[in-house]
Amino acid sequence: MASSSSSSYGIEQLQKECYYEWMSLQAKHIVDLKEALIRQRSNAYNHHKLEELVGKIVNDFQSYAKRRSELTDKSCSSYFAPSWNSSLENGLLWMGGCRPSSFVRVIYALCGSCAEAHLSRYLLQIDENIDDGHDGDSSMSDLTATQLEKINDLHVKVIREEDKLTKKYANFQEDVADMPIAVTAFWRDSVEADVAVEDALDKHEECMGVLMADADKVRVETLRRIVEVLTPVQAAEFLLSGKRLHMSLHEWGRAREERRYGCVHVGMQQQGEPEPESQRDRTLIDM
Amino acid sequence: MASSSSSSYGIEQLQKECYYEWMSLQAKHIVDLKEALIRQRSNAYNHHKLEELVGKIVNDFQSYAKRRSELTDKSCSSYFAPSWNSSLENGLLWMGGCRPSSFVRVIYALCGSCAEAHLSRYLLQIDENIDDGHDGDSSMSDLTATQLEKINDLHVKVIREEDKLTKKYANFQEDVADMPIAVTAFWRDSVEADVAVEDALDKHEECMGVLMADADKVRVETLRRIVEVLTPVQAAEFLLSGKRLHMSLHEWGRAREERRYGCVHVGMQQQGEPEPESQRDRTLIDM
Numbered sequence: 001m002a003s004s005s006s007s008s009y010g011i012e013q014l015q016k017e018c019y020y021e022w023m024s025l026q027a028k029h030i031v032d033l034k035e036a037l038i039r040q041r042s043n044a045y046n047h048h049k050l051e052e053l054v055g056k057i058v059n060d061f062q063s064y065a066k067r068r069s070e071l072t073d074k075s076c077s078s079y080f081a082p083s084w085n086s087s088l089e090n091g092l093l094w095m096g097g098c099r100p101s102s103f104v105r106v107i108y109a110l111c112g113s114c115a116e117a118h119l120s121r122y123l124l125q126i127d128e129n130i131d132d133g134h135d136g137d138s139s140m141s142d143l144t145a146t147q148l149e150k151i152n153d154l155h156v157k158v159i160r161e162e163d164k165l166t167k168k169y170a171n172f173q174e175d176v177a178d179m180p181i182a183v184t185a186f187w188r189d190s191v192e193a194d195v196a197v198e199d200a201l202d203k204h205e206e207c208m209g210v211l212m213a214d215a216d217k218v219r220v221e222t223l224r225r226i227v228e229v230l231t232p233v234q235a236a237e238f239l240l241s242g243k244r245l246h247m248s249l250h251e252w253g254r255a256r257e258e259r260r261y262g263c264v265h266v267g268m269q270q271q272g273e274p275e276p277e278s279q280r281d282r283t284l285i286d287m
Numbered sequence: 288m289a290s291s292s293s294s295s296y297g298i299e300q301l302q303k304e305c306y307y308e309w310m311s312l313q314a315k316h317i318v319d320l321k322e323a324l325i326r327q328r329s330n331a332y333n334h335h336k337l338e339e340l341v342g343k344i345v346n347d348f349q350s351y352a353k354r355r356s357e358l359t360d361k362s363c364s365s366y367f368a369p370s371w372n373s374s375l376e377n378g379l380l381w382m383g384g385c386r387p388s389s390f391v392r393v394i395y396a397l398c399g400s401c402a403e404a405h406l407s408r409y410l411l412q413i414d415e416n417i418d419d420g421h422d423g424d425s426s427m428s429d430l431t432a433t434q435l436e437k438i439n440d441l442h443v444k445v446i447r448e449e450d451k452l453t454k455k456y457a458n459f460q461e462d463v464a465d466m467p468i469a470v471t472a473f474w475r476d477s478v479e480a481d482v483a484v485e486d487a488l489d490k491h492e493e494c495m496g497v498l499m500a501d502a503d504k505v506r507v508e509t510l511r512r513i514v515e516v517l518t519p520v521q522a523a524e525f526l527l528s529g530k531r532l533h534m535s536l537h538e539w540g541r542a543r544e545e546r547r548y549g550c551v552h553v554g555m556q557q558q559g560e561p562e563p564e565s566q567r568d569r570t571l572i573d574m
Contacts, residue, residue, distance in 0.1 A: 012548055075547065077540075081368030081377035088488065090368035090377075091495055092460050099457065102464035109469045166453060170386065173379050177389035177532065182396045185535040186528040192542075201375065201539065208378060241473040245464065248472040252488065253364075255479075260362065261299050 011075045018071060019084055022064045023250070026243045029057050033240040040233060050232040057239055058223055065216035068096075072209035079212055086253030094162070095169065095215035098246070100222035101162055104155040106241055107226065110140040111148075139233045150229045154222070161218050165211060172207050298362045305358060306371055309351045310537070313530045316344050320527040327520060337519040344526055345510055352503035355383075359496035366499055373540025381449070382456065382502035385533070387509035388449055391442040393529055394513065397427040398435075426520045437516045441509065448505050452498060459494050 036053050039045035072079065079096035092098070143151075176182070180196040227235045323340050326332035359366065366383035379385070430438075463469070467483040514522045 077374035077378040081372075081374060081380075085368075087364035087368060088492075091364040091492075092463055093368075094457075094460060098464075099460055101457075102461050105461050105464035106469050109465045110473060112466065162457070166457070170381075170388075170449070170453075173381060173386055174389050174392050176379055176536070177385075177392035178396045179399065181536075182393050182528065182532050185532040186397060192538075197539065201543065205375075205378075241469060245469050245472040249463070249468075251479075252484065256488065 011071055011073065012078060015068075015071050015075070015078060015082075016084055018064070018067050019082065023247070025060060025064075026247060029060070030240060030243050030247070033057075033236050033243075037233070037236055037240070040236075047232045050236055054227055054232055054235045054239060058220070058227055061223060062220045065213075065220055069209070069213040069216060072205075072212060076205045076209035076212060080208065086250070086257050088253030088256060089249055092249070095165060096212040097215060097219055099162060100215075100219045101155060101158045103219075103222050103226055103238075103242060104151060104158065106245065107140070107143075107151055107238060110237070110241055111143055139231065140237055143230075143234070147229050151226065154225055154229070158218065158222050165215055165218070168211055169208075172204065172211065176204060298358055298360065299365060302355075302358050302362070302365060302369075303371055305351070305354050306369065310534070312347060312351075313534060316347070317527060317530050317534070320344075320523050320530070324520070324523055324527070327523075334519045337523055341514055341519055341522045341526060345507070345514055348510060349507045352500075352507055356496070356500040356503060359492075359499060363492045363496035363499060367495065373537070373544050375540030375543060376536055379536070382452060383499040384502060384506055386449060387445045387502075387506045388442060390506075390509050390513055390525075390529060391438060391445065393532065394427070394430075394438055394525060397524070397528055398430055426518065427524055430517075430521070434516050438513065441512055441516070445505065445509050452502055452505070455498055456495075459491065459498065463491060 032053060036045055036050055040047075040050055068079070076096075080093065081090045082096075085093070181200050184194060184197050226238065230238060319340060323332055323337055327334075327337055355366070363383075367380065368377045369383075372380070468487050471481060471484050513525065517525060
């Protein structure tokens with residue numbers, strides 16, 4: 001039992017480290033993407049190099065998913081409501097991560113926002129020659145009808161895959177209310193778990209681990225397919241927005257909790273957590 | 288902002304207290320149900336009294352749901368992965384509670400287990416006149432075909448209602464990757480949330496609160512319908528098993544985490560947490 005305890009303790013630590021390493025890498029991705037987009041606009045960066053960066057970032061996500069999957073051994077539950085997340089983020093979790101369909105929603109949102117920004121800038125410039133602060137070089141409003149159709153097909157497919165995994169998850173959850181767990185709880189007057197219960201709970205966590213790995217596969221695959229449909233510039237903007245959304249939600253969720261419960265002083269960083277983009281990288285604000 | 292912070296802090300405290308009060312009440316329900324079932328077997332308790340107890344317990348669950356719903360005001364996220372739960376329990380959560388369909392699964396599990404226990408006792412008694420430790424008076428194996436058919440119909444209906452709410456939940460989660468949240472994250476280089484984002488996140492938490500209240504309604508309604516189909520003795524046994532399952536999972540999840548991470552000493556109780564049944568109530572072990 002002692003050796004099992006210490007190895008599980010190690011796994012929980014490793015899970016947390018793995019997450020913070022990923023957050024740091026994402027902070028670096030944001031900087032790299034912003035620099036690449038600025039250079040590309042001034043023609044100092046060619047499409048091929050941008051494509052390479054996009055490919056590398058998608059591969060990094062795949063490596064992160066692989067690493068997580070290696071760390072789920074009999075200790076997967078913590079991924080379904082991690083202690084390193086705020087309640088806001090945990091309420092948004094689907095199978096230990098974001099919904100793959102939300103990647104597609106980010107494209108739709110950006111697409112609409114860019115078209116709106118273009119239009120309002122056009123109108124403002126005609127009327128008063130006012131700069132509204134957006135640089136307007138986003139290429140998301142230039143998505144072609146063919147691209148949008150492909151993205152839409154992908155959205156439908158991804159939702160179908162999500163539903164399939166959601167159903168499996170529901171079944172695993174329901175199974176806990178079956179033999180031997182429910183029956184042991186009923187027949188035995190003690191609240192101590194016996195070997196049959198511990199085995200069933202281990203098996204349950206293993207199944208959840210497999211499910212999370214399957215969900216990670218859908219997440220990686222969706223990202224890869226989206227990037228294939230987009231031009232390198234669009235793909236870089238899409239990845240930038242996804243990463244900013246992830247980092248922002250982490251910060252916003254934490255800030256809301258700090259204000260609510262006063263559990264962490266505002267601005268205090270958790271150990272190993274990357275510094276927020278705004279404090280680290282003010283020079284690149286006007287991407 | 289200060290008054291909002293302090294009232295939110297109050298809400299989080301109240302949510303936790305509300306949970307521990309419910310756990311204590313459930314511990315009392317277990318004792319009451321066990322006593323009632325023992326008396327009923329010795330004919331010291333009539334069916335009408337048992338029916339009253341069952342009705343009271345279902346009403347207590349409804350009051351708990353109502354109280355929770357009152358405590359979700361702009362602070363609902365914490366219910367989707369509460370800090371007072373173990374990872375195991377949070378991995379089993381559906382809309383801040385158990386799946387209503389798992390109530391039905393408990394009946395099926397007990398039904399199968401009771402039939403099995405009857406058979407094995409019958410065989411053992413024929414062969415060697417051995418007592419296997421079960422008292423064998425469970426009435427779950429006496430469910431009639433009509434009762435099983437009604438339970439089965441209810442199961443199908445409950446799964447349909449669960450699916451409907453799960454879809455709504457998915458939509459709310461996806462909406463976060465839309466305007467204004469995703470777009471603000473993309474356009475603004477700062478990780479600080481603006482008023483539009485804070486409003487959208489407040490709105491998001493309100494929607495999640497409404498969803499949890501709807502899920503609670505399904506949970507209460509399912510419990511009520513099940514109890515209507517069962518005889519008072521069967522209903523008492525069903526409620527007893529459901530409550531024991533809940534209390535046991537809470538203990539087992541905590542014990543697994545203690546062994547894994549060593550974060551709490553074995554046997555140490557959280558503030559306000561009811562004592563486990565086994566330590567409190569050894570006299571009733573042979574119900």
